[in-house]
Amino acid sequence: MKRDSRLSIVLHGLLHMQAQGKPMTSAELALCMDTNPVVVRRTMAGLRENGLVSSEKGHGGGWTIARPLAGISLLDIHESLGEPDVVGFSNKDESPGCLIERAVNRELDAAMDEMRAVFTARMRAITLADIWDSVREPFNAHHNYRKDHPDDA
């Protein structure tokens, strides 16, 4: 366990929810995603706060996507996870007195900012609908049949 894989986990789960077409429990999602029900709840909690998904208790409860797929960008999801830093390195000291270290920080900060900008731009441009379509493309090409998918209703 090293790098943050929550974005990967959440996206995987959301698209399984879409494929299912009805509420999925944390336990079901955890099975799909090879993880733990508590991890699912913990990770989905931020998305619920931002209105991307909703959750219901009791019989027939579970998780549901609360908005059209085309209205949920990967950036929305990233922000719902608390915007963890997507850059894997950092300066040793963020506000040093040493002029040399400040000059080093300036260069590295510029690189980090550009990396973050590239990430943000991409995540803003991609919606869940885009990924969902890319999942269904090979299937449709093979079977030439699309009626049994929930979003075709």
Add this chain to the structure above:
Amino acid sequence: MKRDSRLSIVLHGLLHMQAQGKPMTSAELALCMDTNPVVVRRTMAGLRENGLVSSEKGHGGGWTIARPLAGISLLDIHESLGEPDVVGFSNKDESPGCLIERAVNRELDAAMDEMRAVFTARMRAITLADIWDSVREPFNAHHNYRKDHPDDA
């Protein structure tokens, strides 16, 4: 201790070596950089293997930059550190069977690749000489005096 800050550490050290104009011991560098002599040796080791710096034992020993500053790019240094991944997130499973997860990985991999490309391009374009110049600029502007720096000899 969270993110990898070795690049920051090494750059800081190299420019202090440049400022000093003579070999600096690991202990001296560690003081400048608020770290430990062993950390300095460990971090500089990769740079020595790649011929960017040299080290000498015994009296008067220490670390020296082995090439002109303009011939050392930040990418050279990054590679000498073993090319640690500069992206701070990852896929949960790199080669999953699930088609949905594969589609998710495709999107995130594309974003990660673009971030790495941006980083690499920037690091390739910047040399130690560039940063060294940016350190001296404010000094020169203030004092209008440049003769006491080793690289002006």
Add this chain to the structure above:
DNA sequence: CTATCATGAAACAAATAAAGTTACATGAAA
């Protein structure tokens, strides 16, 4: 009503990796 199911949340344990530290061997210079 109550038994069951599912989320909510807190607390704790395991895994990983960077950085710090200790200890000692090696080799060069005074």
Add this chain to the structure above:
DNA sequence: TTTCATGTAACTTTATTTGTTTCATGATAG
């Protein structure tokens, strides 16, 4: 031959992510 400095291995500390246990809360079925 003493001192200084690197080379290296082993261990500890700290930070972060993920996994796990436990129990409270609330909703539905019967």
